[in-house]
Amino acid sequence: MVDATDAAFVALxxxxxxxxxxxxxxxxxxxxxxxLAASFFGVASLxxxxxxPFVAVFQITVYVGAVAVLVLFTVMLVREGRWFGDSxxxxxxxxxxxxxxALVISLVSSFFAAGLSNASEQASAPSFxxxxxxxxxxxxxxxEILALVLxxxxxxxxxxxxxxxxxxAQAANERERS
Amino acid sequence: xxxxxxxxxxxxxxxxGIGAAGVLMRRNALVMFxxxxxxxxxxxxxxxxFARVLHDVGGQATVFFVLVVAAAEVTVGxxxxxxxxxxxxxxxxxxxxxxxx
Numbered sequence: 671m672v673d674a675t676d677a678a679f680v681a682l683x684x685x686x687x688x689x690x691x692x693x694x695x696x697x698x699x700x701x702x703x704x705x706l707a708a709s710f711f712g713v714a715s716l717x718x719x720x721x722x723p724f725v726a727v728f729q730i731t732v733y734v735g736a737v738a739v740l741v742l743f744t745v746m747l748v749r750e751g752r753w754f755g756d757s758x759x760x761x762x763x764x765x766x767x768x769x770x771x772a773l774v775i776s777l778v779s780s781f782f783a784a785g786l787s788n789a790s791e792q793a794s795a796p797s798f799x800x801x802x803x804x805x806x807x808x809x810x811x812x813x814e815i816l817a818l819v820l821x822x823x824x825x826x827x828x829x830x831x832x833x834x835x836x837x838x839a840q841a842a843n844e845r846e847r848s
Numbered sequence: 849x850x851x852x853x854x855x856x857x858x859x860x861x862x863x864x865g866i867g868a869a870g871v872l873m874r875r876n877a878l879v880m881f882x883x884x885x886x887x888x889x890x891x892x893x894x895x896x897x898f899a900r901v902l903h904d905v906g907g908q909a910t911v912f913f914v915l916v917v918a919a920a921e922v923t924v925g926x927x928x929x930x931x932x933x934x935x936x937x938x939x940x941x942x943x944x945x946x947x948x949x
Contacts, residue, residue: 744878
């Protein structure tokens with residue numbers, strides 16, 4: 671007997687993991703960016719299944735709405751260049767695969783050792799009022815520091831995007847010479 | 849067969865593993881970036897699952913902090929990728945070794 675929630679979980683798990691694999695393995699990087707967006711969307715939908723609609727909506731806004739679109743823009747800006755030398759050598763690949771396999775196995779075994787599968791089902795989901803109270807109460811200092819981090823990152827992005835006129839003229843000179 | 853809450857954690861571990869594999873095995877700055885986002889996402893999934901299991905709102909509140917950090921990281925990181933690319937027409941991290949001692 672498979673009920674609707676289980677079927678939805680399986681489908682969303684396939685979308686998230688499949689999208690992640692596409693992001694990692696796609697030959698054309700723009701398909702990888704789309705796979706990444708699909709993976710974000712799958713995880714956000716899993717949040718709905720976990721009775722956390724508020725977090726799920728924010729996940730969609732920030733990840734699918736902002737991060738995935740930014741990545742797509744960057745892919746389009748950067749795509750023309752050379753991509754060869756992209757993968758590491760075969761020895762490093764095997765070492766990486768072994769490391770990742772060990773990591774996943776240890777994560778899964780520690781999750782199962784925690785005995786969470788027997789945990790009781792919850793009657794009512796926490797509402798966004800509880801989250802808001804926590805964010806403005808106990809976690810208020812963290813919230814303020816994160817606001818500073820965001821402001822600093824905006825300043826950093828503006829500084830990076832500023833085109834230095836002197837450097838531009840120099841680059842043009844070099845291009846003419848070569 | 850019913851889906852237990854630990855199955856969500858298995859999905860989270862798989863996503864984290866895929867992200868780690870990308871960072872270890874690809875040398876393209878953009879792909880590595882996407883994989884870091886995947887790992888943050890997997891951590892979010894684990895946080896929400898634990899919040900659900902332990903009946904604790906703190907896990908969900910922490911997801912918001914991760915979201916903010918991810919947004920800040922993407923803004924600066926992609927800016928750096930574009931700036932590097934404008935300068936040397938490549939985004940392969942092995943080419944960037946000026947700071948090597």
